[in-house]
Amino acid sequence: MKQTIQLYVGVGIGGMVGASARYLLSVILENDSVYSFPWATLLVNMSGAFLLTLLGFSPLIKDKLKPVLLTAINTGIIGAFTTFSTIQLDTIQLLERNIYIACLYLGITIVGGLTCSFLGIKAAPYLRLKKEVHS
Amino acid sequence: MNIILVACGGFIGAIARCFISVTFNKHVIGTWITNISGSLLLAWIFRNYLQGNISDALWLFWGVGFSGAFTTFSTFGNEMIQFLMARLYMKAFIYGITSFGTSLVLVYSFLFS
Numbered sequence: 001m002k003q004t005i006q007l008y009v010g011v012g013i014g015g016m017v018g019a020s021a022r023y024l025l026s027v028i029l030e031n032d033s034v035y036s037f038p039w040a041t042l043l044v045n046m047s048g049a050f051l052l053t054l055l056g057f058s059p060l061i062k063d064k065l066k067p068v069l070l071t072a073i074n075t076g077i078i079g080a081f082t083t084f085s086t087i088q089l090d091t092i093q094l095l096e097r098n099i100y101i102a103c104l105y106l107g108i109t110i111v112g113g114l115t116c117s118f119l120g121i122k123a124a125p126y127l128r129l130k131k132e133v134h135s
Numbered sequence: 136m137n138i139i140l141v142a143c144g145g146f147i148g149a150i151a152r153c154f155i156s157v158t159f160n161k162h163v164i165g166t167w168i169t170n171i172s173g174s175l176l177l178a179w180i181f182r183n184y185l186q187g188n189i190s191d192a193l194w195l196f197w198g199v200g201f202s203g204a205f206t207t208f209s210t211f212g213n214e215m216i217q218f219l220m221a222r223l224y225m226k227a228f229i230y231g232i233t234s235f236g237t238s239l240v241l242v243y244s245f246l247f248s
Contacts, residue, residue: 008150015149016142019204023141026199045208052209053216075156080149080204084170084211084234085177088242092178095243109208110231114219117212121220 006068014076022081037101038090041083042109048082049113053120058127137195144200148173152205166210167234173206174238178245 026040055061056074065073087109094102156165180198183189189197211234218227 008153011153012146012150015145015147015204017145019145019148019200020138020142022203023138023195023199045212048209049212053213056213071153075153075210076149078209079152079207080145082208082210083203084206084208084238085174085202086206087208088174088235088238089177089181091239092242092246106235110235113208113212114216117209117216118220121216 003068007071010068010072011076011079014072015080018077018080018082021077022083038086038094038105041086041090042105042112045082045087045109046112046116048078049116050120050123052078052082053117054124054127057121057124059125060127060129140192140195141200141203144196144198144202145204146200148201148204151201152207163214163230166207166214167230170206170211170234171238171241173202175241175245176205177202178242182246 022040022044025044029040029043052074055070055078061070087106091102091106094105152165152169155169159165159168177198180189180194180202184194184198215227215231218224218230
């Protein structure tokens, strides 16, 4: 029971951090032009896809972090940082203006997201501490 | 103030997503359900926000915070790449098509009905 509460509180706090970071980026990158492209959503989704598999597949992270902390980071922070619902809303809004831009956005998101996830898995074994201290 | 509303929505959204994926015990099903239902929720909130039925604060809390954190792209990408690397191309195709197709159709019909 205590572990379950820890898990959910950790994920919740991670969600606060992830959602806030996503919001901040969207405010910084906000673009009001007619053909504004959802750069902020694209950026959070690509970087989040890379980070999730990077941390999830790293033996070092698994070794050093408690499982509950790793879940708070992966499910909480990165899960809330990336978003799926905004992709759909952005795509439909782009579709209203220009079908090609909408398709382009969708294509970049899907192909780019899969590529980033793949790169994260491949990069994970290289995630090491700079100095391994042996005592 | 805005960021606090988003953060609080994100708190509940991430917990709700975690709860659903734990309940269904299979991550793909959990992600599938949260992504589609969250997209539908966002479309509904957005429509009401445009019509002026929903305040800025509620939009930030439920739209940006909750729906944004409830749905996730990183886990979707991870699950898709797992399928592809295991050469489960049919599963990857069905998962991808139903996730995006269903939510796009639902969001479209919700916004323009």
